[in-house]
Structures are given as C-alpha cells and as structure tokens.
C-alpha cells in the first residue's frame with residue numbers, strides 16, 4: 265500500500281547531495297547565540313560544511329539565521345524537529361534540510377509536500393516502512409548505538425536494500441568506521457567533534473582539531 269501523497273524523487277536527490285557531500289554531519293546544540301558563528305566556523309575549517317543545528321535551545325532559530333548569514337557556503341539543517349509548527353519555522357528561516365529524531369505520519373506527509381527536504385528519524389523497520397509508503401528512501405537511524413548499531417542497520421538492508429541511512433546517536437570517531445563500511449549508510453551524524461565542554465570553554469581550535477581528525481580519517 266502506498267499513500268496518495270508521495271515524496272518527489274527530486275527531494276531524495278537533494279538529500280543524497282547533502283548526505284554525500286561529507287561522511288559526517290555534525291549535530292550541534294547551541295546554548296549561547298554568540299557561540300553560533302565561531303562554532304560553525306570551527307567545523308567548516310575542520311572540513312565539515314553540512315551542519316545540523318538542533319532546535320532544542322531557545323537561541324537555535326537565531327543561531328541558524330546568524331550562521332547562514334556569516335557562512336553562506338555552509339549547508340545548514342534544523343534538527344530535533346518534533347512538530348509541524350517547528351517544520352514551518354525551519355522553512356521560514358530558509359534551512360537547507362530538516363531532521364527529525366522520530367517521525368509521525370503527519371511529519372512524513374508534511375515533508376513530502378515541503379520545499380525543504382526531510383531526513384526522517386526512524387528506529388525500527390516498521391517506521392522505515394511507514395516512510396516508504398510516502399515515497400521516502402533516505403532516513404536517519406536514531407539512536408543508532410542503543411538500537412543495535414551497525415549490526416541492526418546491516419539487517420535492515422535485507423528487506424529494504426534501497427533505503428539508505430544516516431545513523432546518529434552514540435556514533436564516535438572510532439565506531440563510525442563500522443557504519444560507513446555498510447552499503448546502506450550514506451553518512452553518519454554525531455556530536456563528538458563539538459562536545460559541550462569545548463563549546464562552553466570556547467575552545468574553537470580544539471573543535472577544529474577534532475573535526476579535522478574525523479575528516480582526515482573519513483574523507484568523502
């Protein structure tokens with residue numbers, strides 16, 4: 265069975281371009297607005313230009329606006345989108361993509377008709393199959409490590425070889441290799457290169473160092 269509402273192929277193509285432009289999508293929690301631009305610059309300098317800013321903090325929307333202005337070369341997505349209202353805000357501020365940690369049919373439907381592509385969060389095969397009914401073929405797998413890690417994703421590839429994933433949640437510079445070796449993984453997401461301790465101490469050079477370590481180990 266498939267829904268009357270279908271994700272256009274062009275949106276899958278756009279997601280592919282975003283998810284294939286680097287092996288890693290950093291997932292950022294920005295608590296202070298003045299951290300937004302130096303943090304984004306530190307990551308871009310380390311070689312990552314696709315950034316997911318979680319809408320978990322009060323300043324997240326303004327942080328995205330500032331980063332877009334200061335770093336037009338960065339591809340900026342809104343993460344932790346939990347509702348249609350947040351999806352609309354992400355559209356209004358002109359993000360390049362939206363990421364959800366988990367996905368309801370309402371979010372799948374909204375994403376299929378939006379100009380802004382959705383990378384929908386899934387944790388089970390059933391959730392992937394729900395997205396499949398709306399034409400989705402690209403997904404986030406969250407929380408990846410807690411849900412069986414690379415072994416689980418490898419198993420997803422049996423019945424659903426066309427579904428490609430960005431595993432996120434518990435991914436590290438070391439275990440990223442297990443995911444990136446799978447044919448159904450496009451890239452991984454994670455916060456390890458921008459830990460709260462380094463952001464709080466405004467150690468932007470330290471964040472660039474961790475980012476460079478990751479991009480040198482996993483060049484696209």
Ligand SMILES: O=C(O)C(=O)C[C@H](O)[C@H](O)COP(=O)(O)O
Nearest residue numbers: 291343344365432433434454455
């Ligand atoms: O907020 C969201 O939308 C999420 O899905 C959660 C993030 O993906 C994880 O917080 C990143 O995971 P860690 O790399 O383990 O920190």
